[in-house]
Amino acid sequence: MAPAPPLLDGHYGLMHPVLPPGATVLRCGPGQLQVGTTPPLRVPDLPGTAQILRHADGATSALALAEIAERDGARNGRRLVSSLLSRGALVPSVPGEGSFPGITIAYEPLTARFATTLETAASSPGDDVTILASFGEPRRSAIRDLGERGLTHLPVVFIQGCARIGPLTHPGSSPCLDCYDADRSRTDPAWRVVAVQLGAGRPAGGPPPRALMLSAVGHTLELLRLDRIGTVVTVGQGCEAGVSEPVGWDDACPCQLLAA
Numbered sequence: 170m171a172p173a174p175p176l177l178d179g180h181y182g183l184m185h186p187v188l189p190p191g192a193t194v195l196r197c198g199p200g201q202l203q204v205g206t207t208p209p210l211r212v213p214d215l216p217g218t219a220q221i222l223r224h225a226d227g228a229t230s231a232l233a234l235a236e237i238a239e240r241d242g243a244r245n246g247r248r249l250v251s252s253l254l255s256r257g258a259l260v261p262s263v264p265g266e267g268s269f270p271g272i273t274i275a276y277e278p279l280t281a282r283f284a285t286t287l288e289t290a291a292s293s294p295g296d297d298v299t300i301l302a303s304f305g306e307p308r309r310s311a312i313r314d315l316g317e318r319g320l321t322h323l324p325v326v327f328i329q330g331c332a333r334i335g336p337l338t339h340p341g342s343s344p345c346l347d348c349y350d351a352d353r354s355r356t357d358p359a360w361r362v363v364a365v366q367l368g369a370g371r372p373a374g375g376p377p378p379r380a381l382m383l384s385a386v387g388h389t390l391e392l393l394r395l396d397r398i399g400t401v402v403t404v405g406q407g408c409e410a411g412v413s414e415p416v417g418w419d420d421a422c423p424c425q426l427l428a429a
């Protein structure tokens with residue numbers, strides 16, 4: 170049998186997950202648990218799941234929760250914890266002011282103002298997270314390359330009057346942009362064909378408007394501060410306050426084995 174992928178690698182395994190603010194764990198039928206009500210997050214009641222949710226008190230690390238789950242019969246505790254985090258049934262506890270990750274920003278001329286504003290606002294240079302700020306959809310291979318090198322990364326895409334931020338990817342431990350593409354192709358079957366062509370041409374237009382750029386900076390900072398994985402936030406025309414969509418693992422995506 171192949172060894173389990175080392176999900177929850179490195180510092181990620183040392184974070185202390187908690188239930189979403191105000192949420193409790195409820196039973197909602199045979200074989201299913203529900204976390205919170207608004208929205209209700211339903212998860213299968215697999216061996217170890219209830220124990221993880223019970224012990225996610227902010228004092229127990231993700232790795233310790235994985236061990237608790239395995240003592241309760243889970244086959245792969247790390248994967249179970251990671252999946253609960255990706256679904257939003259668990260969230261990382263809010264880090265203290267001093268623990269904002271160090272960021273490196275790769276950008277294009279048209280996203281330079283976003284990059285410099287974010288750099289100034291974060292005031293936290295470092296190599297914990299690489300942010301790729303692109304004007305138009307990024308070439309998927311460039312993002313995949315970061316994952317293959319084991320670098321935590323966050324795509325920020327300015328496109329058609331909006332900015333799409335995420336998913337924040339800890340390679341091997343949280344869903345990646347390919348997982349997002351797979352999710353999207355479930356509702357748009359042509360997306361898989363479209364996605365392989367992205368990033369090839371030079372998109373039309375000038376730099377993003379200042380209001381959109383500042384809003385994207387705010388959402389990016391928030392996502393980094395909360396270490397919010399398994400989510401994409403879109404802000405811009407028609408969604409000024411920001412709309413979050415969950416991004417789950419795609420079982421066929423090789424990203425889960427990258428850190429093996």
Ligand SMILES: [Zn+2]
Nearest residue numbers: 345348422424
């Ligand atoms: Zn993936």
